Amino acid sequence: MEKYEFQPCPIEDVIENPELYIIPECLEICKIFWSKGIDTTQCSNYNKISEGKTYWVEIDIHTLSDENRKKVYDMYDSESPNINEDMITHNPRFKASRDEKGIELLKEIASSFFIQDSRDYTSDAEILAKYKRHGGEWFIASDGSIRSKNNPERENATIEDALAELDLTYYIKEEGKLFNSKHAYDVHMNYIKELNKNRLRIAKVLKLVREKKEREIE
16 A cells, blocks of 8 residues: 555554654644644645645544634634534544645634544442442333443442453543543543643742732732
8 A cells, every 4th residue: 555545544643653644744734733632633745636626634523622622613614614514423623725825824723623532431339330330230211222220249349340451551540530442541631641741830820920919019
């Protein structure tokens, strides 16, 4: 298979070896989205299908935070010429002229999004509930779905009992979250890191303001 010519593949593979998958013109744009915890799904290429008057990058609408999803819908509502919806995946595709000016515009669009956390995790409450239901009696719920009752033998089980049966590589005890993949875990850790950076910046600004007021009083 030619360089950049790939069928859909895990985002982890792309992030680990981006130069193999993404054309240079779209690489920095994708990296900006990734730095904000946003998954890209497709981008323009050099093949005949992708040739045209624009560079474009598509992101995963299904994993966006509420505020980032609102940003996408606001762009739709404003009838921006720099976005359109993929008719199959319903993912937003950001596009601009196929030149340096277009690349810079796409970078600006990517940079305008908010950093987001991963939603791809299972909470302690969900883990314990699933553990208690394992081996329980099946029944048909009022909505027609098939569910299971709690297993009487596990009725008094604790979260420690449930966790003992799981791979805890991407488990964060303090938060009670088991992330479902390395990618989800990495996105979360990056979010926490950036959150702490912002808190430090705010603390420094507040300190400078406080010190300025103290000097004025003196």
